Amino acid sequence: MSEYHDAANVTNPEHAEHHIVTPMTYTIIFATLLTLTAVTVGAAFVDLGIMNPVIALAIASVKGVVVILFFMHVMYQSKLIKMTVGAGFFTFLVLLTMTLSDYISRAWGLW
Amino acid sequence: MDNALVASHAHTHEEEHEHVALPQxxxxxxxxxxxxxxxxxxxxxxxxxxIMFFGGLFFAYLLYRNWYHDAFVAASNQLSIKLGAINTAVLIGSGYFMALGVWAAEVRKKGLLVLFLVITTVLGFVFLGIKYVEYHEKWEKHHIPGEHFDVSEFVNPQAYGLKETPLAPDMAQKTxxxxxxxxxxxxxxxxxxIIGIGLLFWLIWRANRGEFSSGYVAPIENFGLYWHFVxxxxxxxxxxxxxxxxxxxx
Amino acid sequence: MSGTTSTIVNLPDQRTATMPKRDYLNNEHGLLSWLFTGDHKRIAILYLISITFFFFLGGIFAGLIRLELLTPQPDLVASDTYNKLFSLHGIIMIFLFLVPSVPATLGNFLIPIMIGAKDLAFPKINLLSWYLFMTGGVLTLTALVTGGVDTGWTFTTPLSTHYLNTNVVTAATGIFIAGFASIFTGLNFIVTIHRMRAPGMTWFRMPLFVWANYAASILMVLGTPVLAISLVLVALERTLGLGVFDPTKGGDPLLFQHLFWFYSHPAVYIMILPGMGVISEVISTFSRKRIFGYTAVAFSSVAIALFGFFVWEHHMFIMGVSNYSALVFSLLTMLVAVPSAIKIFNWAFTLQKGSITFETPMLYAFAFIGLFTIGGMTGVFLGALGMDIHLTETYFIVAHFHYVMVGGMLMAFLGGIHFWWPKMFGRMYPESLSKLSAVTSFIGFNLTFMPQFVLGYLGMPRRYHAYPPEFQVLNVLSTAGATVLGVGFLLPVLYLGWSLKYGAIAGNNPWQATGLEWQIQSPPLTENFTEIPIVTQDAYDYEWLANKTEHEVTTVG
Structure with missing residues (x-):
């Protein structure tokens, strides 16, 4: 194939070799997710004050990341896909922080 | 077509289609x-x-949880942690079998693929069934927002045999x-x-015809992404x- | 034809041009071949017909609004009817015309050709997008004929959820569905631009039109779903009585505003960015010059898209948001002016020492630059906290966004339609008549909206159907201008329709331009290229083209 026919852009950084994830990996991930679910339920019954929601969200985030990386194969995807996923969460964070900038400072009153 | 550049490269044309194998x-x-x-x-x-669609809802949650924390605690404790946890496990299981389905398609095992997709669907139905039970309970307790919403359980929890701290009526409204x-x-x-389960039926039908066991796995893979996102x-x-x-x- | 293979550009003689025997228009026949087509060019034509319909429908409402405002008294329509008129004008013009205007017509038609692809990445999703758009349009029309909707295009809560008894849910569903049409268009463009470029078509060889649409697509994909969820919550609040935005239940109506404007401010850039892309193409072609500061213009598109997500609260300064956050958003708003100014300056420098000719698209491009600059500068007034309190919700803001949307986007759209008309249908539009219409709409536009700046500054509020008698002179001017503007917009429909059959045959490259789309036959074949082109030049390499033409004259003549 001549160098001209790289229309698929297969030689560029947007490309990654296809990778088949084994059932063994999936099973390990499955077990991890179930364990973390049990942990998060258990943690909710312990009074940790402000740390309760932090821990719950941290565990949920770990679970989410694990699903994204392995079940959804992002671990083995091109940089383009990784950046795309990142862009989604980044925009969500923009929505979150910029809107909160209003709600947090509303009680500060006039200046 | 009088294009100078393509004429000189016409010979590459045949090469480019040599390896095309899939009808799809x-x-x-x-x-x-x-x-x-x-x-x-x-x-x-x-x-x-x-992400952005659910993001709007998550932001609303974040805001009101901080504004009306007591009401959120009381109302949240009305939900059954047992059913919620079971449902989480059911859904993770469903995702697990979906992931296995992608693997089965990639290694071209038609029987396994159909089996895994069916298990995924069944677990999806189990999830929705449990959700229905939960919704039904809310209906009976008048905890569905709107005209018939009833706050008495939050204002006077002892009367209902609950150990919650009673809420002031205006905070109870915030439940x-x-x-x-x-x-x-x-x-x-x-x-x-529900949309996902509808798509699963379609995919099972196609998988059963052997469409995804000859190297063409894109629909299974992409549906898997959707299912895992859910x-x-x-x-x-x-x-x-x-x-x-x-x-x-x- | 030169024998060199180092170039992709060719300049066939236009006088001997003939219509090609086979092209995408006559490849298949019958209505069904259009309704089930996967061809991006045919879908673009479907979109063009539909949005033209919605544009004139919205235009009729605009005409009725201006007619009512001719006199200070409420005499033509009742106040309720007036509310419905401006609501439907806004909803139709924004969601059913401006958002899909350039991307779904010119973008659909040109992006695959410009990057050397045979089609968009997902032709079926492209067709689905048109059907979703039409479903949204039909639902909006249903809301219209079953009694209208009078929330304004902003669906402000709790007005929309509690106090109005019109077809809010139908209209919201229509917009929700039309929003998915926009998402699918954007998604298709992003994938196509990333994965389908011809060999040699690097990111920095792409035409700026493609860059601009890429930036707008990012906004469509990331912004539209937030609008979708806020409309879903409004609909659920109306139908089932959920309490997310309802203050009586503890909800915050401002939360709706935040979510709505999180989309609707970037939506302004969804509307204007593709228009800016058109202007880059037109200015470069008719100045016979490479775009000045190509990289800056390309990145300014992306920067506008990015900054677009950080400024939405400037629509809410007077609604009770926190002062501190308003300050932050005001400063960020000023930042958006920077990439917009970069574009304007770069276009100006492109013109400098160019061999400028004044074909119709160029006239529209000049109109765009002037009007958009006025619209942009008045936007800086409105972004300033102190000025905003005085000017917001007055006719000043109405004039401001019409300068951006109509003076900017619509001029760019018309310029683009004229510019690529020969490519789309293989025939030229009548030049003198079209120049007349460009000038007419420019004059009509300024006559309509310049007085509104003054009206707003004097304090006339928007969205009222009556006003104090001392404002009448300016309002009469504005209505007169609207009439001229209407003529200016009606003319192109007539002569462009005429040119489909009777226009001069255009040939492949009537503008002697360098873009890939000009190197194929007009109208193009269904598969665009018989061979995938190999790109060796930058976009807009007119200096090189001039040299080449000179060289040809010496060798041939």
Whole structure:
């Protein structure tokens, strides 16, 4: 194939070799997710004050990341896909922080 | 076509189509690889829109949880942690079998693929069934926002045999915000599940005809992405809605 | 034809041009071949017909609004009807015309050709997008004929959820569905631009039109779903009584505003960015010059898209948001002016020492630059916290966004339609008549909206059907201008329709331009290229083209 026919852009950084994830990996991930679910339920019954929601969200985030990386194969995807996923969460964070900038400072009153 | 440049490269034309093997290969893609990667990328972009779609709801939750924390705690404790946890496990299991289905398609095992997809569907139905039980309980207790919403259980929990701290009537009204968000978020999630199950039926039918066991796995793979995304939403919904404060007295 | 293979550009003689025997228009026949087509060019034509319909429908409402405002008294329509008129004008113009205008017509038609692809990545999703758009349009029309909707295009809560008894849910569903049409268009563009470029078509060889649409697509994909969820919550609040935005239940109506404007401010850039892309193409072609500061213009598109997500609260300064956050958003708003100014300056420098000719698209491009600059500068007034309190919700803001949307986007759209008309249908539009219409709409536009700046500054509020008598002179001017503007917009429909059959045959490259789309036959073949082109030049390499033409004259003549 001549160098001209790289229309698929297969030689560029947007490309990654296809990778088949084994059932063994999936099973390990499955077990991890179930364990973390049990942990998060258990943690909710312990009074940790402000740390309760932090821990719950941290565990949920770990679970989410694990699903994204392995079940959804992002671990083995091109940089383009990784950046795309990142862009989604980044925009969500923009929505979150910029809107909160209003709600947090509303009680500060006039200046 | 009088194009100077293409004429000189006409010989490359035959080469480029030599390896085309799949009937599903669309003419406007140069290679199957290009087609497959475009599909994955497109699916991820669609999931970005889903992130932002649920993102709006998650922000509303964050805001009102901080404003009306006591009401959120009391209302959240009305949800059954047992059913919620079981449902989480069911959904993770469903995602697990979906992932196995992708593997089965990649190694071209038709029987296994159909089996895994069927298990995925069944677990999806189990999830929706449990969700129905939960919704039904809310209906009976008048905890569905709107005209018939009843706050008496939050104003006077002792009368109902609950150990909760009673809420002042105006704060008790705010439990309605919790239940609004509860139904909006889990409802949107359930709607995505129902759409997903519909697609699963279609995929099972096609898989059964052997469409995905000869190297063409893109639809299975991309549907898997969607199904896992729905899982992730639930993974966040579960602690946020069910586990706000499960240690009464504090 | 030169024998060199180092170039992709060719300049066939236009006088001997003939219509090609086979092209995408006559490749298949019958209505069904259009309704089930996967061809991006045919879908673009479908979109073009539909949005033209919605544009004139919205235009009729605009005409009725201006007619009512001719006199200070409420005499033509009742106040309720007036509310419905401006609501439907806004909803139709924004969601059913401006958002899909350039991307779904010119973008659909040109992006695959410009990057050397045979089609968009997902032709079926492209067709689905048109059907979703039409479903949204039909639902909006249903809301219209079953009694209208009077929330304004902003669906402000709790007005929309509690106090109005019109077809809010139908209209919201229509917009929700049309929003998905926009998402799918954007998604298709992003994938196509990333994965389908011809060999040699690097990111920095792409035409700026492609860059601009890429930036707008990012906004469509990331912004539209937030609008979708806020409309879903409004609909659920109306139908089921959820309490997310309802203050009586503890909800915050401002939360709706935040979510709505999180989309609707970037939506302004969804509308204007593709228009800016058109202007880059037109200015470069008719100045016979490479775009000045190509990279800056390309990145300014992306920067506008990115900054677009950080400024939405400037629509809410007077609604009770926190002062501190308003300050932050005001400063960020000023930042968006920077990439917009970069574009304007770069276009100006492109013109400098160019061999400028004044074909119709160029006239529209000049109109765009002037009007958009006025619209942009008045936007800086409105972004300033102190000025905003005085000017917001007055006719000043109405004039401001019409300068951006109509003076900017619509001029760019018309310029683009004229510019690529020969490519789309293989025939030229009548030049003198079209110049007349460009000038007419420019004059009509300024006459309509310049007085509104003054009206707003004097304090006339928007969205009222009556006003104090001292404002009448300016309002009469504005209505007169609207009439001229209407003529200016009606003319192109007539002569462009005429040119489909009777226009001069255009040939492949009537503008002697360098873009890939000009190197194929007009109208193009269904598969665009018989061979995938190999790109060796930068976009807009007119200096090189001039040299080449000179060289040809010496060798041939």
């Amino acid at each position: 290969h669309c003419h406007h893609f140069e290679t199957e690889q290009q087609q497959r990667e475009a599909g994955t990328f497109g699916m991820w972009l669609f999931l970005l829109t889903e 309605q915000v919790f239940f609004s968000l509860y139904f909006a978020m889990t409802g949107m999630h359930a709607l995505h599940m 899982d992730i939403v639930w993974i966040f919904l579960f602690p946020l809605l069910y586990l706000i404060n499960r240690h009464p007295g504090s």
